[in-house]
Amino acid sequence: MLIFNLIFKLSIISVNNQMEKNLKRQLEVITSGTEDVIVKEELKSLLEKSISCNKPLKVKVGLDPTAPDIHLGHTVVLHKLRQFQDMGHKAFLIIGDYTARIGDPSGRSALRPKLSESEIDKNAKTYTEQAFKILVPGKTEVVKNSRWLSFLNFSDILELTSKFTVARMLEREDFKKRYKNNTPIAIMEFLYPIMQAYDSVSVKADVELGGTDQKFNLLMGRELQKDMNQKPQVAITMPILVGTDGVEKMSKSLGNYIGIYEPANEIFGKIMSIPDSIMIDYFKLLTELDPDEIKIIEEDIRKSSLNPSIAKRRLAKIIIGNLYSEKEALDSEENFDLIFKKKKIPEEIDNFVIYRKNLKSDKINIAKILNDSGLASSNSEARRLIMQGGIKIDNKKINDPVANMEINNLDNKIIQKGKRHFRKIVIKN
Numbered sequence: 001m002l003i004f005n006l007i008f009k010l011s012i013i014s015v016n017n018q019m020e021k022n023l024k025r026q027l028e029v030i031t032s033g034t035e036d037v038i039v040k041e042e043l044k045s046l047l048e049k050s051i052s053c054n055k056p057l058k059v060k061v062g063l064d065p066t067a068p069d070i071h072l073g074h075t076v077v078l079h080k081l082r083q084f085q086d087m088g089h090k091a092f093l094i095i096g097d098y099t100a101r102i103g104d105p106s107g108r109s110a111l112r113p114k115l116s117e118s119e120i121d122k123n124a125k126t127y128t129e130q131a132f133k134i135l136v137p138g139k140t141e142v143v144k145n146s147r148w149l150s151f152l153n154f155s156d157i158l159e160l161t162s163k164f165t166v167a168r169m170l171e172r173e174d175f176k177k178r179y180k181n182n183t184p185i186a187i188m189e190f191l192y193p194i195m196q197a198y199d200s201v202s203v204k205a206d207v208e209l210g211g212t213d214q215k216f217n218l219l220m221g222r223e224l225q226k227d228m229n230q231k232p233q234v235a236i237t238m239p240i241l242v243g244t245d246g247v248e249k250m251s252k253s254l255g256n257y258i259g260i261y262e263p264a265n266e267i268f269g270k271i272m273s274i275p276d277s278i279m280i281d282y283f284k285l286l287t288e289l290d291p292d293e294i295k296i297i298e299e300d301i302r303k304s305s306l307n308p309s310i311a312k313r314r315l316a317k318i319i320i321g322n323l324y325s326e327k328e329a330l331d332s333e334e335n336f337d338l339i340f341k342k343k344k345i346p347e348e349i350d351n352f353v354i355y356r357k358n359l360k361s362d363k364i365n366i367a368k369i370l371n372d373s374g375l376a377s378s379n380s381e382a383r384r385l386i387m388q389g390g391i392k393i394d395n396k397k398i399n400d401p402v403a404n405m406e407i408n409n410l411d412n413k414i415i416q417k418g419k420r421h422f423r424k425i426v427i428k429n
Contacts, residue, residue, distance in 0.1 A: 019051050026051075026087050030236070032291040033284035034080070035212050038219070038235040046206055046234060056089040060205040060233070062145070062196060063131070064096035065123030066115060070130050071257040072319070073241040073250035076285045077209045078134040080238055083288060084207070091140045092203050093131055095124045098149040099199075102192045130260055133323050148202045149195055160194050163227050164220070169193075172216045193217045197224040205233045212237045241285055246275035264320045268332035269420040271316035276301075276308040279315060287318045339419055349414065352423040356407065363404040366391070369425070375417045385417060392416040 026047050030037075037043055050057050061081050063074075085091050100120045115123075128142055152160075169190050170176055178185050193216060200208055200221035208218050218235035225232045240249050243256025250257050258270045274282065280301075283294045300306035317329040352373040354364065369375075370382035370391065383401035385391050391398045393405075394413050411427040 022051050023047055028291055029083055029087065030080075032294075033238070033281075035237045035239045036215065036235075038222075038237075042232075043207070043234045043236075050089070057084070057206040058092060058204060059084045059089050059207045059209065060092040060094060060200060060203055061209045062094040062096050062099070062199055063127055064100040065120055065127045066100050068123050068126050069259060069261060070127065071250060071252065071259045072286055073243070073257065075134050075260065076238045076241050077211065078131055079286055079288065080209050080236070082134050082136070085136050085139045086288065091135060092205065093128070093135065093140055093142045094199050094203070095127060095142060095144045096196070096199075097121065097124050097144045098146040099192060099195050102188055102195070133260055143203070145195070145199050145202075149198065152198075157191075160198065160224075161191070163224065164194060166190075193220040194224070197221040200233050201225055201228050201230060204230060206231070207234045207236060209236050209238065211240055213240065239281070239285065242278050242281065244270055244274050246278050260323055264324050264328040264332040265335045266420070267320055267323070268316045268329075268336050271319060272309070272312055272336065274312070276312075279308065279312055282315055282319075287315070287322075289318070349422045349424045351426045352415075353426045353428055354407065354410070356427065356429050359407065362407050364407060364410070366393075366398055366403045366405060367401060369410075369415060370417070373415070373423045375415065375421055375423060390418050 023044070027044060030043070030047075031040070046057055049055070059081060061077050081091050081093075097120050100115060100123075124144065132140070170179055172193075175185055175189075177183075196217045197220040199205075201224055205221065205225075208221055210218050215235070215237050218233075218237065222232040222235060242248070243250035243254060244258065245254070245256040248254050248256055252259075258267055262270075271282070280294065280298050283289055283297065284291075297306065297311055301308055301311060313333060317326075317333060320329040320332055352369070354369075367376070367379045367382035367386065370385065371377070371379050376382035376385060382391075386398050386401040386403070389397055389399070393410075393415050395416070407427055410425045413425045415423050415425060
């Protein structure tokens with residue numbers, strides 16, 4: 001009997017030790033790379049209960065489909081959500097088809113332009129497809145918030161709005177600035193954080209993830225859950241991803257972005273071009289690498305035992321492998337080496353066809369070719385690229401921004417912008 005009791009006690013100790021290790025590991029992975037966890041002790045308590053009861057947490061991320069495409073900056077919270085999935089928790093991807101009718105006022109200096117329902121539905125479809133480049137479809141519950149928001153009547157909305165004050169709303173930095181500058185704030189915009197908070201109530205979220213600019217909205221979810229007798233969600237905010245320039249927030253308008261649907265070769269080249277100073281942040285925010293492994297990479301670079309360009313190659317291959325495949329990742333590395341190391345032209349180049357019948361003479365302006373072929377966004381940008389020495393035709397630099405060339409001398413020539421962008425000129429009748 002004594003031996004049985006001893007074995008039983010030892011087994012209990014073993015189980016407790018295993019649970020403690022699991023808890024410590026989950027906390028480390030979840031908090032790695034985060035900006036803020038509100039409240040960390042609550043997160044620990046939730047995880048303890050989840051592990052002991054073998055019951056997954058409900059983890060929520062909301063995306064408003066206000067644009068058709070997303071870039072790597074948008075995927076930061078999705079990568080954190082994926083980490084929760086990998087640890088066995090349940091992911092809720094809330095597609096804000098209803099909240100998109102207002103548009104998130106976070107960081108806005110004016111009311112967002114309204115989108116039509118058809119635009120929202122179209123964007124919602126592409127958002128979901130793109131999100132599954134990061135998330136595991138079978139472990140993700142995708143739900144549109146129109147499922148519950150569209151059924152609220154006016155008395156329901158009055159009840160919700162009664163729980164928050166105008167003073168509370170004006171605590172938001174963007175609202176505060178607009179109010180101070182006498183910039184109009186629509187009453188409808190005040191409803192946005194309330195609607196997003198109601199999403200948390202509807203799915204009974206244990207945790208909500210968002211960027212640092214979403215902190216106010218996430219805290220509103222906590223408040224509304226408390227008021228509606230639910231356990232308040234833990235709010236986890238993620239840093240805003242810096243763009244490829246290493247300075248500004250990743251943004252299409254600034255041209256420092258990496259789109260998740262861009263060709264693998266383009267993604268590889270862009271990642272190799274980022275400053276070394278932001279590379280570790282990219283590892284933390286855009287990969288599922290173990291935090292300890294990232295620490296080793298960081299330490300090895302600091303001690304000069306690992307060349308940053310080697311680490312960057314690994315980063316590029318991980319990101320492309322997640323978005324496409326391991327084969328695409330290896331092929332894009334080979335293509336990169338072909339262009340940069342061996343100074344060769346890649347085997348596969350897009351053709352740019354010029355039809356003689358569409359021309360008024362036997363000559364054509366080089367800036368026009370750059371613009372029409374998509375190598376430049378305008379004739380003025382094309383001329384600027386030429387003046388900066390960034391354009392070559394068959395490996396010969398073009399220096400004259402208003403240069404014209406004979407059509408007969410351009411057939412099957414390779415026009416090159418910088419080191420990564422090529423077009424093969426094809427002349428047809």
